Amino acid sequence: MSGGVDSAVAAARAVEAGHDVVGVHLALSRMPGTLRTGSRGCCTIEDSMDAQRAANIIGIPYYVWDFSERFKQDVVDDFVSEYSAGRTPNPCMRCNERIKFAALLEKAIALGFDAVATGHYANIVTDAGGNKQLHRAAAWAKDQSYVLGVLNTEQINHSMFPLGATPSKAEVRAEAAERGFSVASKPDSHDICFIPDGDTRGWLAERVGAEKGTILERDGSVVGTHEGAHAFTVGQRRGLSLGVPSPDGRPRFVLEVRPKDNTVVVGPKEALDIAEIAGIKISWAGLDPVQSGIVTDPSDPFECEVQIRAHADPVPAVARVVMVGESAELVVTPHVPLNGVAPGQTAVIYVGTRVLGQCTIDRTVSAVPVPAAAAH
Template sequence: MTDSTAPQQRLRVLAAMSGGVDSAVAAARAVEAGHDVTGVHLALSANPQSFRTGARGCCTIEDSRDARRAADVIGIPFYCWDMAERFRADVVDDFVEEYRAGRTPNPCLRCNEKIKFAALLDKALALGFDAVCTGHYATVVTTAEGRRELHRASDAAKDQSYVLGVLDDRQLAHALFPLGDTTTTKDEIRAEAERRGLAVARKPDSHDICFIADGDTQGFLAKHLGTAEGDILDEDGRTVGTHQGAYGFTVGQRKGLRIGHPAPDGKPRYVLDISPVDNTVTVGPKEALDVVALTAIRPRWCGEPPTGPDSYTAQLRAHGEETPVTAEVVDGELRVEFAEPVRGVAPGQAVVLYQGTRVVGSATISTTRRRERVTG
């Protein structure tokens, strides 16, 4: 396999510049590789001041200014594109509706799918660009047969292939990730940025959800969904507490349950289930979280879809560990069986399949099957 970021020809590249150090260095490396690069910052809010500030977001006014300054230093044209309406509909509204339905979404994954590699890529191609470049840590390689594949980054600690598992063949064909094919650490990326004279060299990484200004996810959801008192139940259906909105909980959560009645065995209780239909939250022991299988919908494949049951590894969250699974597609749904039970799996999360370092595809978890508990 060969590194697809090493150009066989000079490409017209649109570099998505968030205002952070990663995307700035990625744009600089694309220029250094011989590409014709133009920088673009995406304005994702009609009121940018409502997004995270203090160099912790990726969509604020200060981020736009940082991106422009980086483009000036690199010596490339720079534009700011307004995608606030598309972002609100495809990411923010989707986030709220998923929680309304009792699911736990990943907005960064949705942003990559709907904004950076759909809306942005479509506009780039329409304007005559050949590829979109981002600062993600992942690798695109080309096989001897000319097929492009998405693989994990060389630096496992920074790998972001999980949130890119939604990319299909067409999107992958026009994606460049200049940071993912090197073994450089984040400290080395920052040092490179300093050598290049980029002021964002020491800018903190973005964390949390960019469109929740104060980081209070529950408060954000309460504002959009309102408060609705409901019951917290144990596994036998007994009321052990109350809540102000089922959306404020996630499967596997332990802290902040505010349960007035201790468990009979005195052990901590965890959120096992969230039911938006009757506005209840069910809690129970840690062992009851063990999931042995799941079904996932809306699969997206980074290449050919699986043709039958096969062995893979699966990743269930952005910074989670891989776990061995057997998976197959049945009637358009992905069915996954775990070799060993896993915990903290919630509907709405993405399951991403791997074969070695190659990303096979991604799907949204719809249902889970837990291990039967032995009682008595």
């Protein structure tokens, strides 16, 4: 129970469905803030108190579990490490993967519980063979299956999402008001929970440090300088401070961040169009493509949809697993180019409404060829 409206209603529905429910709030910071600032951040003392009040109204036991050390190691430190390597991580994915459905679920099962129920908008469907699958929520506008794409078979088997069939968030808020929950009109949290002021660049600068470097065009020519490569992300336009205007006068965008030599590569907007992505750290949300009967051989290509951000539209694509030495890559070729893809992002693969699996984007192929001069 995060202290928000979704988890409060999910807990109440789980009780009404006949389950023996215990409310748990995760303390993810050793020094939590006292109050939220609007809808920024989460896991404050105020949030814990909101969750406590909802649990009291529902009539269930309530506990606060300290996962702050695990959260720092598996989410915050990972976030810093990924940015230091020039990648753009999604901390919500890591939190779901390593905290809510790993550390929390492990502890819950050890204590004798059967499942972890959350307020995520997603559905679990059981197929004809009795296998559980992760699917999109009924309300696509609120669907959160993307951030759950990291779940594996065992985790899906021990998960519940009571809000998955709810047609709108407005209905959840109305239900919360009817139940007397004080969080009925509480704003949704957004941004990165451990950077509540939203200043990701400043937060990273304190932890990674800032070192001046060069900004290059795709052909290798120097067009400016920067104060630290970690402050840039693929697709960024503002804050480049370029000293050399582009020949056609059009704006440039960040195309690549190279932390090893502390350089940033920029170019035209159309160069952000990506014709292919290759991902590592592949996982399947339930049965894999062979077990599901989608392909007969792991390397066979198959039609799917790929989604690269939580609120991005899914794009029709062809995916295939390719072995590179002893490691596997998930290579995805979209039917229309993806835009602004950055290494480190998560690509979630869907077949219809079903979440098939995910990978961490390791490299991309631009739809616009690199100028020949860059090869010299």
